[in-house]
Every structure is written in structure tokens, then in C-alpha cells.
Amino acid sequence: MGSFPERGYLFQLASDLPAGAQVIEVGSWMGASTCFIAGGLKGAAKIYAVDNFQGLSTCGEDAAWYNRHFQSLGKASTLEIFQRNFSALGFAERAEPVVSDSLAAAKQLGNLKGTVxxxxxxxxxxxxACQADIAAWAPFVKRGGVIAFHDFGSRADGVTRAIFEATKAGRFAEIVGVANTIIAFRM
Ligand SMILES: C[S@@+](CC[C@H](N)C(=O)[O-])C[C@H]1O[C@@H](n2cnc3c(N)ncnc32)[C@H](O)[C@@H]1O
Structure with missing residues (x-):
């Protein structure tokens, strides 16, 4: 999932963060993007990796894709694979999986609002769902912090539309950069 320029960009965005940064990822799957972010972090930084780890999505096209994967994996969750990948790269201390629906996790982690x-x-x-994620998670980012999205301008036109609308509504201060279908904004 994700192209090499996108992976490199996540690494770069994470490398630009201060030591001990707080990070949240919504949608971790098997941990590829999480690992590239973790690789760029410094000091006692932490990533809350929010995912139901079951591919439970309201996007029908995605749900079918996840189902095919789970059938071939013979598993009902990618949490174990996520943890194995993360540990194999020596990042175990950096990640805290939050096994939850995104919006429920935003409530659970509410004490982090304005600190990420x-x-x-x-x-x-x-x-x-993307519109709801923006509304729920943007308030977590501290002033000057960064919020980035995957799949902007991709086949996931719902994501593109939700991000366009949020941009037009002035939710983000400026565009930080773009790499293929990742777009990053400063808050
Ligand atoms: C495209 S995958 C993430 C890929 C990952 N970021 C990467 O690049 O390696 C999307 C993930 O979002 C999760 N997901 C979908 N809807 C969700 C929801 N409402 N709450 C939590 N996780 C969700 C799925 O389980 C899936 O693991």
C-alpha cells in the first residue's frame, strides 16, 4: 500500500518533527506507513496507531479488497502482523496500537487534543467517513503541527472531496507538500 515516494515523504515529514513528538495514525493496516513514520522519529516519540485492524470500512470497494486479503491470510485481524512488523524493525516501543473504530478512538484519546x-x-x-475523520482529528493537532492524508486525488474521490471542502472552509493554514496521493497541511 502506498508508493515509494509516499513512503519517503512520510519518513521526511516524521524526520522534520521535534524529538519526542506525539503522532497519531488513523488506518495502519499491517504497519507499512507506521514503520516509515517511526523510522523518521527522534527521541521518545510515540505513535498511536488507530485501526479496527479488521478492514471494517464503509467504503464498499475497500471492504471487498480487505475481505479478499483476510481470506488469503486466514485471519480476521491484521493486529498480530502489524505488531510483528513493528517489532522486527525495532520500533515496538514507539507504537501504541489503538484497536478501535476511528471516531471512538478520537473520544478515547480526547486528552491529547491540541498536543499532537x-x-x-x-x-x-x-x-x-473522511469528512468525519477531519472533524474529529484536526483538533488534536497543535498549532504549527501537520495533518496529512493518503489518497488525495486518487480513485478514492470521497477523500479528495472531503479534503477540498475542508481546505475551502479554511480548516488548514497552509499546504506543506504533496507526494503522489499524500497531501500534508500545517494547522
Ligand atoms: C488503506 S489501509 C491503511 C494502510 C496503511 N496506512 C499503510 O499505508 O500501510 C486502511 C486501514 O483503515 C482501517 N479502517 C477503515 N475504516 C476504519 C475506521 N472507521 N476506524 C478504524 N480503522 C479503519 C482498515 O482496517 C485498514 O487497516
């Missing part, structure tokens, strides 16, 4: 340096959103790709 970087959020990467790559969860449910329907328009309504």
Missing part, C-alpha cells in the same frame, strides 16, 4: 505534532489519516475512504 503530526496526524496521518488513511482510514475509511468514503466521503462521509
Amino acid at each position: 505534532d503530526f496526524i496521518f489519516i488513511d482510514g475509511d475512504h468514503s466521503y462521509e
